[in-house]
Amino acid sequence: MSSETGPGSGFGERRGEFGPGEMPEKYRQPEATEEYQSLGQRLVEGIVNDKLALFGAVVVVLFVLTAAFAPFIAPHGQEERFGFMKEPGENSVGDFDGDGQTETVFHPLGTDSFGHDILSRLIFGARVSLLVALATLAISLTIGTGIGILAGYYGGVVDSLLMRYVDFQWAFPELILGVGIIAISGGLGVTNVVIAIGIAYIDDFARLIRGEILSIREEEYITAARAIGMGDARIMVREMLPNAVAPIIVQATLMIPLAILAEAGLSFLGLGVKPTTPTWGLLLSQGRDFISQAWWISVMPGLAIMVVVLAFNMFGDGLRDAFDISEGEVDER
């Protein structure tokens, strides 16, 4: 069974009370293998353990819920009028609903120059801001990812051309694009804003995805896929894309706050949405004229923007860490 040659011979034959893998009862430990955690589980664990990210996640959820259920949450309609320029915490007294009786209406965040309740306007504004952000995200994500994958996968001339376009587009920040689109379309409006910002942020996604694809491209399962004759398109969609999903998600989460800020900027300049669409940026801009008398008209929407953008950033950061984190890290004490 075992030959006489070689110093290692003889190993492996069971010659003791316990063979390989066997041990006395009291030492038997449960298999300390790391449980497989699905991506979702790992993410949740990562976020819950990171206080900042958790705070961000909670606020994001609140924001989305507020936007979704705005009509049910807002205390008043966004066009309803009460007392003018009431300070936060004040009441308006008067007959506002035309029923002959005077009411007292409480305004936690005050009212603006038209008498609108700011809290209600903010809540409805959340809805519009979120929708605009999501729409711009849809554009930049799809186009940007498409460009990135093609550039990364094919390399060579395709890559050069696409990256040249990306560089070129970078010379047109959303501001300029906003101006251009307004000039061409002839007016303000949500669609313009969405297109302008959507195009402006294509390069972020394109560069990110291209980078990912460049590294994925060298992986062996890609070579294997090609070897069995998988078509290019299939490889890109079925093999590469799923593995690049994590950075896409992180980038998307970090894009939303950028989109909100960009829309706010455009609306603030008067190049954004029509004056009737109550985005937070517009609300901020409308308060500008009254800054010395009624600072809250601008500051409230500004704070709202700040809190939501902050939350998305913290959450996105936490996501990024959660995706990269390795199990069983050494504690720092």
Add this chain to the structure above:
Amino acid sequence: MRRYIAKRVAHALFIMWLVATTVFFGLRAIPGGPVRTMLGQEATPEARQALREQLGLNQPWYVQYADWMVDLVTLDFGQSITTSETVSAAVGAAAPRTFSIAIVAVVVGLSVAIPAGVLSATRKREPVDYVATVGAFLGLSMPAFFVGILLALIFGVWFNVLPVFGYTPISEGFVPWLESIILPGIAVGLPYGAVVMRMMRSSLLEVLDEQYMKTALAKGVHPRVRLFKHAIQNALIPVVTVAGIQLALVLVGSVTVEIVFGIQGLGRLLVDSMLDRNYPVTQIVILLVAAVLVFTNLAVDLAYTAIDPRIRYGGDEA
């Protein structure tokens, strides 16, 4: 390295050419024709004809294009439609104001961000780090114009210490100039600095984990020397990238902040000229913004040659 520089410069010029061409065709893509939009419906045919001639629109497009290119290169930007000045004059008056804000923003932003980032990374998880990190998060969550509003409110309205309206050219004295742009500069510099600081922090943390830092430790190098001589230059490389990319943010931020502080800079010029259909001005402002972005990007690329020896001497790979 010379090849690298030459390539980057050529690339920048190419992009500028593309931009100029796009603006040219973009103007002509305006539905209803530029003239009609500029003068409105009620303009007389003679007025329209005059404008058309002035803009050279009655010539074949390739002639117009050639003229356009020549004009750009010779810096002959034409006449403003709604005011009586040349486009150059209008832009020339507005640009320094915006650039002043941008420069102050970058200087303030970087001089706070980089030390803060280094401090944060070297004292990871200590109170300093938490304060700086949260501060950075807050900073990058606020649009520049909102910071501007807050600053104007605090320093202008509540404590009346700084002017919050108008711009004082540097010709009237350095201090008055600084006073007029310090608030807008900080407003734009804060979000910019926040982004840079976070990158500085994370980049330095990564570098400190690198194998060559362990080598330096194993050689007995003093901790301060390890940080400043061995780590920082490596850590700055991605920071330079981010600082460059975010300059777009600075420019856009400057433009919005101007409105808050009533400074007649490029922002005002852009919006007004657009609303007035004063397209000769609009297109030059667009080109100027693009040029600034493209060439600062180039400057960043060139900065790499100073910081990253791998670019300076593209060596052979092992």
Add this chain to the structure above:
Amino acid sequence: MTDAVLEVEGLRTQFPTSRGVVTAVDGVDLEIEPGEIVGLVGESGSGKSVLAESVMGIVESPGRIVDGDIRLHGDSLLEMTEAERAEIRGGQLSMIFQDPMNSLNPTLPVGEQIAETIRLHQDVGESVSLPAELKRKLLGATKNSESWRRAIEMLEAVEIPDPAGRATDFPHEFSGGMRQRAMIAMALSCEPDLLIADEPTTALDVTVQAQILDELTGLKEAFDTSILLITHDLAVVAETCDRVNVMYAGEIVERGPARELFAQPQHPYTQGLIASTPRLDSDEPVRPIEGNVPDLIDIPYACHFAPRCPESERDCFEVEPPFRPVGDDGHEAACLKRGSDPELSVHQPAEVSDD
């Protein structure tokens, strides 16, 4: 034994983690005599790198040495201040690492990285203060300085062509083998008493490996340095080392003269290692060791190898096996079933012995 260069006694190094305390080095004794090349062999996870870092004093926090002593020429390193240890690090005691690609700073010229070491540990009259070092970094090193001159000499000693020209080059301009030579130059520049080489050839091509090993052996002679060669590659150890220590799961299980240990391995783990190494000169089937390296958190049983050992008995789990002589010239193994006077005998009568 007091003229030993390095004495490690009962060293224990631990890392607190979120899952418990990892004992990476669990009571290790080691000795290195002047002029020796000593090998430290083990798989990944055996603790060999942590052992090296412990000796150098560069264990990453929160890891720390909790027990034992380390003596360099009789002086206890653990009783010194950090400043005193920093003086020794790079000077009398130096280390080279596995990955030459990442072990050199990409933003400093190679010559400068060597000169810096010289400045720190040799008396060349050049300042090593922060301002002075920064000045050197920004303006480029002064080529006339003594440290630079010696750096070039070192590059020459490791056979790098055109040393004076190459000294101003950056690491990315060197090939992998040359980078490792530069690391060796840096480590030997202050004529250390002991050089620790952690997997010096693992990241290199096979042909370059041989060159580097030759380099190391030759330089050992020239600079009168002892070497602790850490690797998982048995062939490398067999080729170059005078004596060998075999490490498993934080413990040394067998040690002795290299030739004898490889010819007559005694500890079941060593036997397993050798059996699992493919050989060109025999038709032996390659037999892997079953099981996995244990989780180093709170190992409750005495001999760390017992669960995977084909010969384990109940006592192996209960009693810490001491080192016993199993051959000539200091060949020892820590196994209850080995040695001239084994505490436990083998069960099956048909024991196969190797001659």
